[in-house]
Amino acid sequence: MSVLFSKAVLGSLTLQNHLVMCPLTRNRATGNIPNALMAQYYAQRASVGLIITEGTSPSPNGLGYPRIPGIFSATQVDGWKPITDGVHAKGAKMFIQFMHCGRIAHALNLPAGARILAPSAVAAAGEMYTDAEGLKPHPVPLAMTEADIKTAIEEFTQAAKNAMAAGFDGIELHGANGYLLEQFIRPNSNQRTDRYGGPIENRVRFVLEVVDATIAAIGKDKVGIRLSPYGVFNDMPLYDDMAADYTYLAQQLNARGLVYIHLVDHSPQGAPPVPDAMKATFRKEFKRTLILSGGYDAARAESDLAAGKCDLIAVGRPILANPDLVTRWKTGAALNAPDMATFYTPGPKGYTGYPTLNG
Ligand SMILES: Cc1cc2nc3c(=O)[nH]c(=O)nc-3n(C[C@H](O)[C@H](O)[C@H](O)COP(=O)(O)O)c2cc1C
Numbered sequence: 001m002s003v004l005f006s007k008a009v010l011g012s013l014t015l016q017n018h019l020v021m022c023p024l025t026r027n028r029a030t031g032n033i034p035n036a037l038m039a040q041y042y043a044q045r046a047s048v049g050l051i052i053t054e055g056t057s058p059s060p061n062g063l064g065y066p067r068i069p070g071i072f073s074a075t076q077v078d079g080w081k082p083i084t085d086g087v088h089a090k091g092a093k094m095f096i097q098f099m100h101c102g103r104i105a106h107a108l109n110l111p112a113g114a115r116i117l118a119p120s121a122v123a124a125a126g127e128m129y130t131d132a133e134g135l136k137p138h139p140v141p142l143a144m145t146e147a148d149i150k151t152a153i154e155e156f157t158q159a160a161k162n163a164m165a166a167g168f169d170g171i172e173l174h175g176a177n178g179y180l181l182e183q184f185i186r187p188n189s190n191q192r193t194d195r196y197g198g199p200i201e202n203r204v205r206f207v208l209e210v211v212d213a214t215i216a217a218i219g220k221d222k223v224g225i226r227l228s229p230y231g232v233f234n235d236m237p238l239y240d241d242m243a244a245d246y247t248y249l250a251q252q253l254n255a256r257g258l259v260y261i262h263l264v265d266h267s268p269q270g271a272p273p274v275p276d277a278m279k280a281t282f283r284k285e286f287k288r289t290l291i292l293s294g295g296y297d298a299a300r301a302e303s304d305l306a307a308g309k310c311d312l313i314a315v316g317r318p319i320l321a322n323p324d325l326v327t328r329w330k331t332g333a334a335l336n337a338p339d340m341a342t343f344y345t346p347g348p349k350g351y352t353g354y355p356t357l358n359g
Contacts, residue, residue, distance in 0.1 A: 004019060005018070010289055027068060028351060029079075033076055034076060039082045042083050047325075052094075055068060059100060061152075064101025071163055072162065081166050096170075101179050102119075105139070106130050108136065120190055138235075153213050157214055159171075173224070173226070178235060187239060207225075211253065227246070227263060243278060261286050261290055267294065283309065291310060291312045296318075320354075
């Protein structure tokens with residue numbers, strides 16, 4: 001009896017199975033506005049239980065990459081509506097990932113008047129792709145003032161309301177992979193000396209204020225968060241207190257009762273492993289839904305669910321390349337390989353054209 005393909009519960013929602021589509025940035029939102037091509041792509045993949053959208057900015061300031069969508073303007077909300085409708089028509093539920101890129105940005109990718117903000121004026125090592133000039137070094141961001149922090153929280157809150165207006169079932173706060181929320185959590189990027197910096201109680205304050213504000217706006221069954229303990233992507237080095245800091249965060253999030261925590265593990269792509277003990281800590285400390293992701297195939301998904309390590313399994317590259325992944329995993333059919341060259345390029349190539357078993 002498969003757990004993976006049986007119905008699942010997520011807060012007040014029933015999911016058609018235990019499989020979740022990972023947030024996957026695909027850079028097809030020309031002008032930062034969701035479009036018909038994206039609607040086709042998401043509907044193709046809506047046989048999973050839950051789709052989490054690609055990273056979507058709650059603010060003009062958060063649009064670090066080219067062609068990523070937003071959810072701060074009326075046009076963007078209107079652009080998302082046919083997408084949520086198309087996914088719901090196929091039976092999946094849909095959460096939108098709020099990705100405020102913070103310092104992982106470049107002015108060439110941002111609309112006029114937008115500012116590159118971060119907890120501290122510390123540039124990330126590495127480079128950012130721009131459509132206009134190719135790779136450019138990450139800039140030194142502006143250190144956020146308390147007023148900037150307040151504004152950002154208001155932007156997240158308004159974006160949560162916009163997400164409801166656009167027909168989403170909930171939101172996922174992107175607290176992983178080196179973007180703004182994680183920039184506050186980690187000591188290398190957060191060198192503040194006010195109540196948002198220093199000890200972990202202060203470094204998680206911004207994240208928890210965003211959680212509290214979005215829960216107040218749309219309800220705790222509609223707010224989840226993604227975290228990457230031990231993640232190093234986007235210049236987030238390992239440090240001694242990692243386990244203790246994330247244990248504290250797990251406890252604080254549990255007290256708030258948001259609907260899920262979604263853990264990233266990029267070790268299958270060569271990143272440092274997330275210790276099993278860390279995943280077990282989240283399982284122990286957080287009483288609601290735990291989603292695990294990273295390198296899953298059907299057998300490992302089934303066995304981790306059956307062992308009670310988590311409640312749902314999220315997949316990225318397999319569903320990117322196999323719109324009918326549920327059928328393929330159920331029947332043991334061969335999988336299409338993902339084409340990395342078209343992960344982030346504009347247009348339908350490598351996006352909506354992956355074949356299903358039916359052609
Ligand atoms: C093309 C691509 C885009 C991604 N974009 C995002 C993103 O927007 N937000 C996010 O949290 N993770 C993002 N990720 C990470 C995935 O959500 C996932 O954690 C990763 O692919 C590992 O899962 P997998 O082994 O099943 O692919 C991206 C990964 C890929 C390959």
